Every structure is written in structure tokens, then in C-alpha cells.
Amino acid sequence: MASIEGGGDSGGHKKGPGVKKAKKLSTRVDMTPMVDLGFLLITFFIFTTTMSTPKTMDLYMPKDTNKDEEQNKAKESGSLTLLLGKNNVIYYYEGILKEDASNFLTTNFKDIRKLIIDKKKEVKRIHQHDSKCPDIWAKNGGDKNSCLDVDLVIVIKPDDEATFKNTVDILDEMTINEVKRFAMVDLFEVEKQLIKRTEGN
């Protein structure tokens, strides 16, 4: 019977008596130095890598204008003014600041989101379709809900003690809560006095 030639010694051809078996060298290489180097590089790259890639946030500022007709008028019912004070405190009032400052209230960055959400809900609830709405519907593909918060305007007034983080945080809240109309402006003298007085207490 013809044998199938297999690899290796089994069933292979027999070597003659004079032929010496070649000494098999181990194919194993000592990998330790390579591994050492590998880990050294890993450590180096871990330390040099900054994981959080910076992102950018858009900010559009209005042109400075003194002309009254160019300034947008906000409905009193839909406006919320946020004043950023020192030590991460936010002062706020809805609509127009009352003479006796009874609607001048204090809050902080934790509670501000709920305040904005509530304000938005309230604005949506009392909303009545007016002349501004058809344009907005057209832009949003006829979605009648798109016009509900058109009257919501948030005015942000950081005072001199507010930090850059505060400013960005509050702008971020606008994005988070999808407030479409907001403005960053300077404080009135009355407001400055009120903040001082509240801080004094």
C-alpha cells in the first residue's frame, strides 16, 4: 500500500546511519525588553494625552446701537432678567423691575434651570397667536408649536464680580433649555444698587 507522505518523523523516510540529526534551535525569543519598552511608551503617551478635546460654543453679540427703533422690544409677560453676582449667586426678576423691588429675587446655578423651564412653560401656556407667528410656522415646516415660546426673552446681565464660568454657564443654560431669544447686556444703575444692598444683608 502506498503510504501518504506526512510531515515530521512519523512515517517519514528513514535516515541513514551516518546522517546526524540537526539540532533544533528554540524559536523562542526573550520578549522582556520589548515589553518593557512597550510599557514605557504606554506610560509616556498616557501622560501626554489630553482626553477631553476642546469644543467651541457660538456666541453672537448684537451691534451696539443707541437708536430706539433698532432695539427689540420684549413683551413684559415673557421676559426674565438674570443678574449674575459674585460667589455664583443669581438675582432675577420677571417682567419689569418693580419700584419697591419686591420681585427682585435670589437664586443659584443649581435652581436656575428649573426657573427657566417653569418660565418657558408659563410663556407657552399664556401664548396667543399673533402677527409674528405665521413667519415662524413657515420656517419650521408648519409646526404650530414652534411659535409658542416666541415671547420668551431672557436678559443676562453679568455684573463686575461675575466670573467667566458663570457667564458661559448661563449661556449654556440657554442652549440646554432651547431659549431662542436671549441677550447679554449691561446692568442698570438701579440693579447695581439692589445687588449691593442684597449682598450687604
Place this chain on the structure above:
Amino acid sequence: MPSVKIPRKSTDTDMTPFVDVAFLILTFFIMATKFKAPEPVEIKTPNSVSTKDLPNSDALMVLFDSTGRVFFSVLADKNPMEKYNVIKNLNTSQNLGLTDNEMKNFTKMPAIGVPFSKLKQMLAIPAEAQKDVRQPGIPVDTLGGELYYWIRDAIGTFTGKQLKYLVKGDNDAKYPNFKLVLGAFKRNDIYKFNLITSQEDAPLGTDLYNTRQKEKAK
């Protein structure tokens, strides 16, 4: 009595999978690392939910740290000559009297924060040694100060290109500093900015969160 032989086991373990994983991690970190010249100041940026990436070309960046020092930087990774042109422009308009070598030195700097009067002195220092020098910041006032000229001359260099204006501020910087920087831009008729922030996720249950979920589902 013949002693019972305990078969000796080799203490060698097969390290191959271990090494495989190690090199996989190594590859990942090599890929993820982006080398960037360190800025002269350490700035901790605030977080925001925005997801837009940072441009690395055709952009001007103004940095301000917690003490109110203002730095200016031109991002021109694609074409470093533009950076050279910016300083050349400024040199002509402000009569700074910089030599060609000093202007070339500027292209190697990640950001500059010295008044015009000290610019020549600063640029005479080799780029490697500059990081040890404390820069006082570019003077800015309500009319824009020297920052206004930096921005103006930089825009002049990039005519015909859509420039991005980046503002990088420190968490603890006070708002008036930010306002002054914006003022310098505004005087150049620039009203669109990109604030540099670190990323964070939209908080659960907010309107933005819902919108993003809807977009994902599409």
C-alpha cells in the same frame, strides 16, 4: 523505596496575549495624542454642552487668564506663512522695528502676551526659552487697547478668508475682562465668536436632551 517524583511545572507563562493587549493600548494612545505647543498660561475652560470642534487653521484666538492677562494667538496650522504675515503687517503699522529673525521667531510662539513696547525684547528671546518668561499680557481698555490693533492687522492678512474668532477664558476670570476682549472684537466689527469650552453632556430631561434624542432616532 522509590521516591515519588512530583512533575515540575514551568514557571514561564505565555505572555503573548498580554503583550498583544499592551501594544493595542499603545497604538491607541499614539493615535489619540495630538502634540501641541504649550500655551504660555494655563487656562481651565468652563464646560458647555456644545459639540462643535475647534478649528486649527484660519482662526484668531484671544486667551485671558484668571488674573486678566490677555494673550493673542493666530492659528494657522495649514499655512504657517500666514502667521509670519500677521506680524509683518503689525510691524509695519505700528513701527515696531522688528528684524526678520524676530518675526520668524513669532511664528514659533503659541501665543503672545506682551505690550508693543516689549514685543521686540520678547521676540529676541529664542522660542525655547520664552516659556520661562512671564508675559504681562496685551493691554486692553474699553476702546480695545493694543488688542484692537492685533486683531485689525491679523484680519488684514487673512482678507478673503472666512476667519473664526475664538475666545478662551479661564473659569475664574472676571466678566469685565471678557467684556473688554469682546469690545476689542466689536470695534473691528466682529460680532460672532466661538468660546472655547470643554464638553459635557446635555442634562437628562431637558429640552436640548430631548431634541438630541429625537435627532439620534432619525
